[in-house]
Amino acid sequence: MGCCCSNEGEPTEPLIPHTIPHPNPVSKPPNGTDWITTNVPSARTDEQALLTSILHKTAQNIIDVSAADSVMMEQHEYMDKARQYSTKLAVLSNSVSQKKALILPSLTSQPHQVLASDLVPYSDVQQVAKIAAYAYSAISQIKVDAKEELVVQFAIP
Amino acid sequence: MTTAALTAGLERIPDQLGYLVISEDGVLASAGELENDEHTAGVMMEMVRTASRFRLQGSADPAFKRMSVILDDFVYTVTVSGQKVFVVKRQNNPHEPLSV
Numbered sequence: 676m677g678c679c680c681s682n683e684g685e686p687t688e689p690l691i692p693h694t695i696p697h698p699n700p701v702s703k704p705p706n707g708t709d710w711i712t713t714n715v716p717s718a719r720t721d722e723q724a725l726l727t728s729i730l731h732k733t734a735q736n737i738i739d740v741s742a743a744d745s746v747m748m749e750q751h752e753y754m755d756k757a758r759q760y761s762t763k764l765a766v767l768s769n770s771v772s773q774k775k776a777l778i779l780p781s782l783t784s785q786p787h788q789v790l791a792s793d794l795v796p797y798s799d800v801q802q803v804a805k806i807a808a809y810a811y812s813a814i815s816q817i818k819v820d821a822k823e824e825l826v827v828q829f830a831i832p
Numbered sequence: 833m834t835t836a837a838l839t840a841g842l843e844r845i846p847d848q849l850g851y852l853v854i855s856e857d858g859v860l861a862s863a864g865e866l867e868n869d870e871h872t873a874g875v876m877m878e879m880v881r882t883a884s885r886f887r888l889q890g891s892a893d894p895a896f897k898r899m900s901v902i903l904d905d906f907v908y909t910v911t912v913s914g915q916k917v918f919v920v921k922r923q924n925n926p927h928e929p930l931s932v
């Protein structure tokens with residue numbers, strides 16, 4: 676910006692200050708140069724102030740991740756964290772291995788007696804087979820009675 | 833308990849056709865029709881594992897002591913004790929109900 680129009684008579688490129696309609700054409704100085712030099716600095720300060728305020732607001736709303744790296748941790752802090760995490764892991768893996776052990780629970784302390792006892796009566800087996808057949812038949816008759824569209828379009832404005 | 837002590841009782845089960853003693857690591861002992869039957873061992877292990885996951889409401893322990901896999905001519909009876917799975921194959925003599 677700055678001095679751009681030395682000759683008013685010549686057709687000039689439309690520069691920003693000229694495109695802004697002046698509220699009072701009469702007060703426009705005869706020389707465009709004067710008008711520009713007197714008005715641009717104030718416009719520039721406004722712009723600068725606006726930019727600064729935008730920058731300030733943005734800076735307040737931003738968490739700079741790359742800056743976090745610069746926060747130095749002492750070695751003992753690293754060690755503390757490492758210890759803390761390994762304790763947590765140990766507790767978690769304990770509960771996991773316990774769960775695995777539970778897959779084979781002890782059903783009896785006298786396996787031989789349990790295995791040698793009488794077999795399940797035939798009538799009981801028949802009854803269970805009948806109930807299972809009823810349940811299978813009931814489940815196979817379950818069906819979806821579709822009344823409206825399962826997938827609908829949300830009206831996004 | 834030694835393997836011999838584990839199997840001595842199984843030998844005396846009436847109508848038994850064979851047995852398996854299985855741990856998490858594999859078959860510990862086998863005899864009769866189930867001798868070295870790794871396939872049946874694997875299937876029984878998976879079945880008893882699945883069955884023992886079922887819990888009746890409000891109960892922390894499995895609701896059974898023995899699992900029976902009933903077929904026409906024979907029955908596999910399965911139980912778990914001391915982290916070992918015992919499988920005994922027994923003859924099945926189903927008594928047909930008398931139709932009068």
